[in-house]
Amino acid sequence: MRRNARILITIVIITVICGTILGVQKVNLNNFERGSDDLLGLTLGLDLQGGSHLIYQAINPETGLPGGVTEDQMKSLSRTIERRVNASGLGEPIIQILGEDRLLIQLPGIRDPGRAKALIGETARLEFKHRTTDVPPKPLTNILTEDVISISADGVSPDKTLKSEDDPDSENTSEYAESIVFEFTESGTLKFDEIVANLQFSMVTAINAAELGSNPPPPARLGVNIEGAETLRFQTNGLQILRLEQAEREGYKFAIALPSSDTEGTSVLSIEEAIAKLGTSPTVNFELSEGHIDEDIGLSGDDLENAYPSQHQASGAPIVNIEFNERGTKAFGELTTEIYAKQQSSGVRDQIAIILDGKELIAPVVNSPITAGTAIIQGGDFTLERVKDLALLLESGRLPVPIQLLQERDVDAMLGADSLRKSVIAGIAGLSLVLFFMILYYRVPGLIASLSLLIYAMIVLTIFKMLPITLTLSGVAAAILSIGMAVDANILIFERMKDELRTGRTMLSSINIGFNRAWPAIRDGNVSTLITCAILYWFSDQLGATIVQGFAITLAVGVAVSMFTAITVSRTLMRVVALTPVSKNVRLFIPTGGGEIKDNVQN
C-alpha cells in the first residue's frame, strides 16, 4: 500500500507541475524560454494561429537586378529556405513560388519578425577567413612629434572629480585621475581623435563579441613610446584614453591611463614614478597594433555543404556542426593545419573568422587540424537557440540566388479564426460527452478513467509546450487518435475487470487481473503505433515530408503518455478506490446492463 501512496503522490505532483506550466503563459528558466501568447502558451502552427507573411524578390546574381532567374533556381531557393525554417523548429512554413521570380513565405506564429527575417537571410555572402592575431605593431607615421605640444603626468584636481551617474553621492575619481596627459596641436588633435575612435570601436566590438559567446577578436591597441628622463613604453586600448573636455581645460588634451609598472600588469605606475620617468622635456612616438587581420583564403559559403545544430556527444552542450564539400574540405584542412601548426610553434591562437555579409558571425579557434571536412563549433555559453540560429545563418550563405524582402505583414490562421473557435468548443463538447458516457456506462471506473484522461491531456499539452512542438491540424489529428487510444486502453481494462468481477473475484484482485490481461493488447497496439511513428518520422526526415513528421512526433508523444496514464494513473487510482468503502458496492464497478452479478462478493 505504501507503494500506491508513493505513486499517488507522484501523480499529484506531476499534475500540479503540468497545471502550473500550462497555467503560466511563458516559462523562463535561465536560458530556457518556452511558451507563447497563444492558448495555454502553446506554440500553434500557421493553420491554427497565423504568423508572418513575407514576400521576397529573387535577384539575378550576375546583373544584380530583380528577376531573370530560372525556374530551377526558384525551386532550389524555396527548398533551401524550407529546410532552414524546418531546422529552426519554428514549425511548418508555407513556401510558394509566386509568379516567376518571387517567393511567398508564411511562418507560423512568429512574434519577432526580425528573427524571422534574420533566419531567412537576404543576399547572404558567407566567408571563412584566416584571422591572424599576432599582427606586429606599425609606427603611426601621420602623428609627428611636432603635433604633441606637451606631455605631463597629472593627478586628480578637485574640479575634475566625476560623479557616477548611478550613485550621485559617490566620488568617482578614477576616470582620468592619475594619467599621462598629452596636449596636441589642433591638426594633431583631429588625427588623434580619429585614431582613438577606431581604437574604441575595436574594443567595443570585442566586448560585444565576448558577450555573444564568440571569441573576441584581439582589439587594436595603441603603443606609446615616451623618451624622457627614462624610456616609458606601454600599450593601451581605446577605453583607457579620454579626451578632456575643452570647457574644463584649455587646449586639446587627451588623458591616457597610467600604465602598469611591471610586465605582469599587476600594479599601476604611481604618479610620482611617472613624473620622474617623464623628466622635463619628453618626446613621444605612437605605434598602432591592428590586433587582428582577416585574410581571405577563398573559402566561402559555396564550399559549405551543411550546417546544423546538435549537442555534443560527451558533454551534451549545444554545438554547431559544419560540413564542407570536396573543395571546402581541402581549403578548410589547409587553414586549420596552418593555424594549428602556428599555435604549436609560437603559442599564438589564430582564429577562423566566419563573416556573413561583412558582419562577423563567430570566430572560433582551432583545437586540431581538421582534414575530414566536418567540424563542430562549440562555445562556453552557447544556448540551444543560439546554435540553431548560428547554423541557420551559416546555411543562409548558401542561398542559390540573392533575395530581397518586398513585403512583410502579419497573417491570420489559414483555417479561419472563426472556424477554429467553433471547432475548439465542439471538440471540448465532444470530449465531455465521451467522459459523460464513460461515467454513465462504466460508473466508478469510468470516473477514474475520466480523471486519468484529464491528467493525460495535461501531460501531453505540457510536453507540447516544453519541447516545444508546434501544434498544427496534423497534430490535432494525432491528438484525437491518441486520445482515442487512451480511452481504448481504459475501456479494455474495464472490460477485462468486469469479466473478473463477474466470476466473483475480490475487487483488488479483479483490478490486478484486469490490468494484467488488458496489458498485452494495450502494449501491442501502442508499440505498433510507436513503430509506425518512428518509421514515418525517420522516412519523412530523409525525404523531406515535414507535414508527415509533425504528425508522427505528436502521435508518438500522445501514445507514449497514454500508456503511462492508462497503466500507472488509472491502476493506482483504482487500487486506492478499492480500499475505500465505495468498493463494497460492486454494482458501481460493473457496466450498465452488466447481466448477472454475484451480490455476495465481499472485499
Added chain:
Amino acid sequence: MNFSERRPWFFLISFLVILPGIIFLILAPGLNPGIDFTGGSSLTMQFPEGSEANQKAIREKLKVIGYPESTVQNLGNSIIDEERYDLFFLRTKTLDETKKDELVDTLNSQFSPEQTNTLLSFDLVSAVIAQETVINACWAVLAAALGIFFYVWWAFRKVPRPIRYGLAAIVALVHDTLIVVGIFAILGYFLDTEVNTMFLIAILTVIGYSVNDTIVVFDKIRENVLTYTNRPFPEVVNLSISETMSRSLNTSFTLLVTLLALLLFGGATIREFLYVLIIGVIVGTYSSIAIATQVLVSWDQKTIGKLISS
C-alpha cells in the same frame, strides 16, 4: 453470432465497396488534387474598413461562386490617403484573366460597391506540397506498414503461424485505406471534392486507428488460441470477436461522438478532414472484425483459393 460463417458476405461487401473506388481511382482523373498539390492563383485584395468583408464572409462568397477549396487569410490593414483598408490574401485554383475579373467583380459588388481598385496583386502560386513530397509520404507509409507487419509477426510468435497475423493486419490496413481513398475518388468525380494536405494527414490517422483496432481483436484471439487449444480455429475467432465486441463498439463510439460533435458544431474549414476520419473509424472497426480476423479463418480453412475461384 457466427462471424466466421458469414465471412463470404463480409468479403463480398468489402469487394463491392472497394471495386468502384478502384475503378474511379484508376480512371482519370482519379483523386482530385486540391490547390495544396497543384498550385493555383493568389490574389491580394483590399476592402475599406467597416465593410462586410472578413475571412469568413469572403470564404463563403467564394464557395457560392464555385471556389470552395479557396483559402482566405487576413493580412491586417493598411492606410492609404488616410483611409483604412483591410487586406486579404486569397488562394484559389488557377484563374485565367476572365475568371479573375469575374471573381474580383463579384467580391467588389458584395463588399465594396464604390471601390474599383480592390485588387492589389494577382499571381500564379506554386504548390504548397510538392508532388515528390506526396510520393515520399507514400513510401514512408509503405515502410511503416512493413514495420507493423514485422512487429505483429514477432508479437504473436507464441501462437501457431504468427506470420499470418502480420499479413492479415496489413490486409485490413490496405482495405481501410482503399475504401477511404476510393470514396474520395468517387466524390471527386461527382462532387468535385478535392484532396489536400488535410486529407493526407487524415489517411495517416485512419491507418493508425486501423492497426490499433485490429491488434486488440488479434490479442484476444492470441489469448483464446492458447487457452482453448482443442477448439476449432473458427470457433475461437468467433468467441474472441464476441468478447471484444463491446470494447470495439465502445471505443469507436467514443471516437465517433467526438468527431460528430466537431462535424456538427465545429468550423467549416476542417469538415472534409472529419469526413475522412469518420469513414476511417467506421471502416477500421468493421475491418478488424470482418476482414482481418476472417482472413485468418479463411487461411486456416484453406478457403482463400476457393473464395477467389468462386
